[in-house]
Amino acid sequence: MLAILAAAHPAPALAVTVLTALLAVAAGHSFGSGLLVVAAVATGQLGIGWSNDLIDADRDRRVGRTDKPVATGAASEAVVRSAIAVSLVACVVLSLACGWRSGSVHLALGVASGWAYNLGLKRTAWSAVPYAVAFGALPAVVSLALPTPSWPPAWMVATGAVLGVGAHLLNALPDLADDAATGVRGLPQRLGAGVVRVVAPLVLLAGSAVAVLGPPGPVPLSAAVAGGLCVALAAVAVGGRGRVPFLASIAIALVDVVSLVLRA
Incomplete structure (x- = not known):
């Protein structure tokens, strides 16, 4: 069971789920409606994580990845396929239960994007x-x-998009050598480790700047403190090794959303 859970990439899945919960608080959701949208996002993330491990299993075996349960055989491919099917059904049902507008955006843009990447x-x-x-x-x-659906402000969408790009660059950083050995030539691989270490934190800080300056009105002290903390976390991302830069990027996103909750 632990191997099946590990194959779902639990850390990124949990991070996105927590971000969703914080956004739900900031938006003014009730406990029930907030729990529903969080559950929809969580099931979508599980399916994306499992599909990533399953699709990349052969490639991971070739480079000797011991941290991938499907590649090592610790998690059965048949069981992972079943888990993907269950998570997809649950995700569709829960997403549409949030309303057709929210459900359509989640399935067509959120979940579909994760699958297209994989x-x-x-x-x-x-x-x-x-x-x-x-x-x-x-x-x-x-x-x-x-209950009264509304589109988020443009600055909030822009913040999410920019932070997503930064997280992608830093998430790929530890695996660049393995990716090169198996022919993966995404944006981080084309830029190279040296460029990614400099560019990704700058991208994250740009997203944080939008989060701090985007909302109308004067910038409160809490937002200014959050901005300073994001700068410190960006420095950690520049100097960190392994998964530390990616974790720092997730921490920056969490700080930005907590700042938003405090301003709500």
Whole structure:
């Protein structure tokens, strides 16, 4: 069971789910409606994570990835396929239960982007597009699920999209050598590790700047403190190794959303 859970990429899935919960609080969801949209996003993330491990299993075996349960055989491919099917059905049902507007955006932009990345876009120069679309759509998934559906402000969509691109660049950073060995030529691989280490934190800080300056009115102290914390986390991303830069990018996104909740 733990191997099946690990094959779902639980850390990114949990991070996106927590971001959704914070956005739901900021948007003013009740507990029930907020729980529904969080559950819809969580099931979508599980399916995307499992499909990534399953689709990449042969490639992961060739480079000796011991952290991939499907590639090592710790998680049965048949069981993972069944888990994907169950998660997809649950995701569709839960998403549409949030309302056709929210459900359509989640399925067509959020979930479909994750699957498009796994199925081939990760190997192209357009590999950042699914991240931009999915993260940019997340605020709309939440706000369109309200009793009175509404589109989020443009600055919020832009913040999500920019943070998604930064997260993609840093998420790929530890695997660049393995990717090169198996012919994966996405945007991070084309830029190279040196460029990614500099560009990705700058992209994340640009997203944070939009989050701080985008809302109308004066910038409160809490937002200014959040901006400073994001700068510190960007420095961690520049100097970190392994998964540390990606975790720093997720922390930046969390800080930005917490700042938004405090301003709501």
